[in-house]
């Protein structure tokens with residue numbers, strides 16, 4: 001699993017991924033972890049509060 005760096009929170013360059021997960025609540029975080037354990041490329045985005 002790739003750990004995003006600090007800049008990932010504000011990156012604006014295009015990103016390619018197999019799965020885009022919107023929202024980092026329990027459902028999103030679980031999906032990201034599950035997909036990552038299966039080796040499925042995924043990106044999780046969430047809004048700032």
Ligand SMILES: Cc1cc2nc3c(=O)[nH]c(=O)nc-3n(C[C@H](O)[C@H](O)[C@H](O)COP(=O)(O)OP(=O)(O)OC[C@H]3O[C@@H](n4cnc5c(N)ncnc54)[C@H](O)[C@@H]3O)c2cc1C
Pocket residue numbers: 022023024025026027028045046047
């Ligand atoms: C006051 C309160 C107390 C609670 N107490 C408990 C408890 O004690 N025990 C318990 O088991 N459950 C509790 N719950 C329920 C628990 O919080 C939810 O069941 C759980 O958070 C749902 O997870 P989720 O991933 O589906 O959604 P959420 O946790 O709501 O996550 C959704 C995520 O998506 C993000 N998001 C939303 N819209 C967008 C958008 N347009 N673009 C990008 N990102 C977005 C949000 O910022 C958030 O990070 C409580 C809920 C509340 C409101």
